[in-house]
Amino acid sequence: MTHPEYILTLSCPDHRGIVHRVSGFLAENGCNIIDSAQFGDAQSQLFFMRVHFASEDASISDETLRARFAEVARELKMNAELHDAHKKPRMMIMVSKIGHCLNDLLFRYRSGLLHVEIPAIVSNHTEFYQLAASYNIPFHHLPLKAGASPEAKRIQEERVLEIVRDNDIDLVVLARYMQILSPQLCEALRGRAINIHHSFLPSFKGAKPYYQAHERGVKLIGATAHFVTSDLDEGPIIEQDVERVDHAMEPETLTAIGRDVECVVLARAVKWFVEQRILLNGHKTVVFK
Known part of the structure; x- marks a missing residue:
C-alpha cells in the first residue's frame, strides 16, 4: 500500500x-x-x-x-x-533568443529528471516555437520591441501574469529571458521566479560578456542562479558554479563553456525548488541538498 x-x-x-x-x-x-x-x-x-x-x-x-x-x-x-510530495509543481519557462537553458530543461523534463509539469513557454521572440511544439507545450509569443514604452511593457507583463494565473504556475524560470522585469512583476512573482546569468557581474555588463572576459584574460567563468527581485541580478542566490579557462581559449570556447555551466546551475536550482529544498533567509537562502 x-x-x-x-x-x-x-x-x-x-x-x-x-x-x-x-x-x-x-x-x-x-x-x-x-x-x-x-x-x-x-x-x-x-x-x-x-x-x-x-x-x-x-x-x-x-x-x-x-x-x-x-x-x-x-x-x-x-x-x-x-x-x-507526489504533486508535480507547474513550471513556466521564459526565454528570448538564446536557447541552451530552455533546451536543457526540456530534455531533463522529458527524461524524468525534473519532477514538474510545463504547461507554458513564454518568449518575446519566435525562435523556439518549434522546439516547444516538439514537446507538446503551448508557446506564447509576447513581443516587446526594444525601447518599448512603459505602457507597452505593462500590457505585456499583464499578459505574462494572466498566463501564470490561468495555468496555476508554481515556478517561473527565466531561461535567458533578456528583458528586465518591472518591480510590480517581480513582487507578483516573489519567491517563485528563478533567473540565471553569468557570474561576471557586476563586471562585463551588456552584450557579449564572454568576449569582454576574453579581452581581460579571465581565468574563471561561472554562473549564478538566484531568485528574481526588483534589484537587478541581486536576488537571493540559490546556486553557483565555475570552470577554469586559460589564454589558449577563443571567445567562442569561453561562451560554450559558460553556457554549459549556466545549464547545470539552473537545473540544480530548479530541481531544489521543485523538491522544496530552498528556504529564504532574508537576502540569502538555506538549501537542504
Whole structure:
C-alpha cells in the first residue's frame, strides 16, 4: 500500500525543542519520517527545517493533519508549508533568443529528471516555437520591441501574469529571458521566479560578456542562479558554479563553456525548488541538498 507523502518546510525563531516538537507531532499523528534536515542560523537567530514523511494512519485525513499542524505552527511562530510530495509543481519557462537553458530543461523534463509539469513557454521572440511544439507545450509569443514604452511593457507583463494565473504556475524560470522585469512583476512573482546569468557581474555588463572576459584574460567563468527581485541580478542566490579557462581559449570556447555551466546551475536550482529544498533567509537562502 502506498501512503501519502509530504514535505514540511519551516522557519521560526530558534530555541530548544523544535526538532523534538515536530518529530513528536508526526509520531503522534501516525507519520513516519523518511528524511530530515535542519539548520540554525546564529546571525538571524532563525531555525530552518525540511522533513519528508509518510502519513501511515489512514484515519487521519489530509485536512486533519494540516489543521493540527497549523496549531503547532501558530504556537511556535513558524512560517511553515506542507507540500504533497507526489504533486508535480507547474513550471513556466521564459526565454528570448538564446536557447541552451530552455533546451536543457526540456530534455531533463522529458527524461524524468525534473519532477514538474510545463504547461507554458513564454518568449518575446519566435525562435523556439518549434522546439516547444516538439514537446507538446503551448508557446506564447509576447513581443516587446526594444525601447518599448512603459505602457507597452505593462500590457505585456499583464499578459505574462494572466498566463501564470490561468495555468496555476508554481515556478517561473527565466531561461535567458533578456528583458528586465518591472518591480510590480517581480513582487507578483516573489519567491517563485528563478533567473540565471553569468557570474561576471557586476563586471562585463551588456552584450557579449564572454568576449569582454576574453579581452581581460579571465581565468574563471561561472554562473549564478538566484531568485528574481526588483534589484537587478541581486536576488537571493540559490546556486553557483565555475570552470577554469586559460589564454589558449577563443571567445567562442569561453561562451560554450559558460553556457554549459549556466545549464547545470539552473537545473540544480530548479530541481531544489521543485523538491522544496530552498528556504529564504532574508537576502540569502538555506538549501537542504
